[in-house]
Amino acid sequence: MDSAARNPKMDLAAIFDRISAIGAKGGEGVTRLAASAEDGVARAIFADWMTQGGARMAHDAIGNQFACFDWAGEGAPWIFAGSHLDTQPRGGRFDGTLGVLAAGCAALDLQAETQAGGFRPSRNLAVVNWTNEEGARYQPSLTGSGVFSKTLPLDDALALRDGAGITLGEALAAIGVDGGTGTVPPRPEGYVELHVEQGRILTEAGRRIGIVEGTWAARKMTIRWMGRAAHTGPTPMADRRDALLAAAQGIAAFETLLAAHYPHLHRSAARLVIEPNSPNVVVERATVWFELRGLAVAELDRAGQAVLAAFEKAAADTGTRLEIIADTLREPAGMDSRLMASADNAARACGFEPLTMRSVAGHDAVALQNSGIPSALIFIPSVDGIAHHPDELTHPDDVAAGILMLTTLLRRLAEGDSHAER
Ligand SMILES: [Zn+2]
Structure with a gap:
């Protein structure tokens, strides 16, 4: 004492x-x-x-x-x-x-x-x-x-x-x-x-x-969907490549997939940056910071691969392009x-x-x-x-x-x- x-x-x-x-x-x-x-x-x-x-x-x-x-x-x-x-x-x-x-x-x-x-x-x-x-x-x-x-x-x-x-x-x-x-x-x-x-x-x-x-362990992924800036008014719907729509689909798919198959992992999508961020411009770039945390690295590998496939699908479905800005693993x-x-x-x-x-x-x-x-x-x-x-x-x-x-x-x-x- x-x-x-x-x-x-x-x-x-x-x-x-x-x-x-x-x-x-x-x-x-x-x-x-x-x-x-x-x-x-x-x-x-x-x-x-x-x-x-x-x-x-x-x-x-x-x-x-x-x-x-x-x-x-x-x-x-x-x-x-x-x-x-x-x-x-x-x-x-x-x-x-x-x-x-x-x-x-x-x-x-x-x-x-x-x-x-x-x-x-x-x-x-x-x-x-x-x-x-x-x-x-x-x-x-x-x-x-x-x-x-x-x-x-x-x-x-x-x-x-x-x-x-x-x-x-x-x-x-x-x-x-x-x-x-x-x-x-x-x-x-x-x-x-x-x-x-x-x-x-x-x-x-x-x-x-x-x-x-x-x-x-923690796997942190920074993911960007690249679309194309366009006028939100006259641009025909079929011509739009909306990066925010892609990010929204990606975030929703991330949640659904992990909740169904990896419910014990802690998951988040907690930061979103959109550009140019004007009400009258279809979003050209949407960047999202995702995190996955769990005890086993092998499981983070599998879950990470599954969500990356879901992000690719969101890109394909919206005519945008996926970029992996960062994908880091912090070992347990x-x-x-x-x-x-x-x-x-x-x-x-x-x-x-x-x-x-x-x-x-x-x-x-x-x-x-x-x-x-x-x-x-x-x-x-x-x-x-x-x-x-x-x-x-x-x-x-x-x-x-x-x-x-x-x-x-x-x-x-x-x-x-x-x-x-x-
Ligand atoms: Zn602290």
Whole structure:
């Protein structure tokens, strides 16, 4: 148990309220898209908070922020803990932000213990804010963690464009991130991420702490139907090649086919861009972002082939042409078993019986784990499972439980206790 006099719950409430106000508009949730002006303000608040707590700030060229506590000196291994401060449009306050700030609270508590002389870490600790986890403004998601773990080339990431044509590099430069600053820590020996569950499993099981053993796979397809622009009035019906009609048929076929044959896969068509988007022009291009999520890659392969055939049929039936703009598979991750055991022990030491579970969503911890950095992902409950919505909520008692458990785990990992069998 913590012997420190500080109250992490109180620390968190103050900083959480400050950051939650950045990008908040009335009852419409928080809009703090990656590398936006709002993101820049949130980053600055986070950096100030950590600096005042004794951290050294550094960021890399993709804007990942590292609040470094160089406890064990140069050459010592590193432990990372964090998440992301960017949000979806009209998103919730807890997704990502809670993980960064909980890690910050834990680090400040451990820093206080270090200064009091009661704690002698053999590892350095960095609290990390990963750039563009959400993938709302720039796709793919998990951009910063992908660049750090070298699964996404830096130049490719900087060249990503948002809907207005602004590159991620330009957007970062506009908020003061133009190349790296400070000494960025090397690949860590472990990464721990606390995140809200965004589902109802923990609540239904009556547990406060979830330890993620693995994630679902995700297949993400960006599909475009190419038609031909024409006047919506005089153009004879037989001459029209309507890309929006093709997309509508494609979306309907996607839903019908998967509901009938793969009902346990999670499916969505959640973004549609039509061009030229005028009431008087038959739609020339319709681009749709589809997602399929499931446990087994082989099943996503089969389901994906079936829906691609349905998309081809929609093109044939409407006289349009199908283009596959992107078709990517995120493999299911198995999280690190030693870190899972450490997390399990830390939770039990704090009096919680953790639930071992799977995550449907991807998180930065998954990107790092898939690149070979041992990673743990810890969930705390989301009220009614609401996520990516202004009503997103995690009860203060559950937040406090998560911070207590995270602090205990990080203390042990910073001591170099990878099994933490105490
Ligand atoms: Zn998140």
